[in-house]
Amino acid sequence: MVRLSIEPLTKQAFAPFGEVIEIDGAISLSINQGFAERFNDLAEIDVTAEGGQTNISWFFASMRPAPIAIRLMERHPLGSQLFMPLNGADWLVVVCTDPRKPESYRAFAATGKQGVNYARNCWHHPLLVLKAASPFLVVDRKGDGNNLEEYWLDETMQLDLMPDRHEA
Template sequence: MAILSIEPLTRQAFAPFGEVVETEGLTPLSINQGYAERYNELATIDVGAEGGHINISWFVASARPAPIAIRLMERHPLGSQMFMPLNGGDWLVVVCTDPHTRSSYRAFAAKGNQGVNYARNCWHHPLLVLKDASSFLVVDRKGGGDNLEEYWLDETMQLDLRTAAS
């Protein structure tokens, strides 16, 4: 069984797969008479293919049993898909450029204040959380057309959770 190491989620490392959604390093706009800060343009939402529209959802995810097995990858050919944690819990992101090529897989440890916006056609694993009842705001596409492609791996991979804290 192939073991996949986990690296920290950074904008640069994740760029081939989409965008990291975070406020670190950004200058906020002061709003509401100075009682709030606003961060604009955190992600490029791409859902217009074949007449699609923005869909905003709330996901509540459960932790998978350890060791975490990677058996399935999916992608959305008609739109991007953004995940933003709401309860501040750390979580995991697994992506690849080609599900048939083991060397193209990458795993990232996302902090509880980091989201990701998977680019259109980016192969990714379904949501991976470390604690039960982890809530996420999800922005993706609704509308006609086939916007889900799944690939079941011939050989299961396993995440090396020891590297998640590094």
């Protein structure tokens, strides 16, 4: 069994897999007569392959038992996929360059103020939350074509995460 270490989610560390969505360092605009602040261009949404369109949805994710067993990786060959937490709770991100190679896996601790935009074809684990019923805004692709590939890890390759839990 391989235990993945969990590192902080930073733009630089996550760059090979996509984009970190956060307002730290972003340029803001004062709008609505000064009663709101707008941050533009936080992600490059990539969904138009083969006539795809933007899909905006709301997910509610459940916690998995600890240690978290990493048994399935997925990727989307026709578009990026953005996840932004809506409850301010910390969460986890697991990615890899090749699901058959344990050394290519990385685990990141995201704050409740950080989202990710997985690049097209980025292998990632389905949503991993540290608080029950965690809501997420999701921006991804809808349309024709097969935009989901899954890879199930076999019994000989077991990856586990042991996060610090911040349960409600």
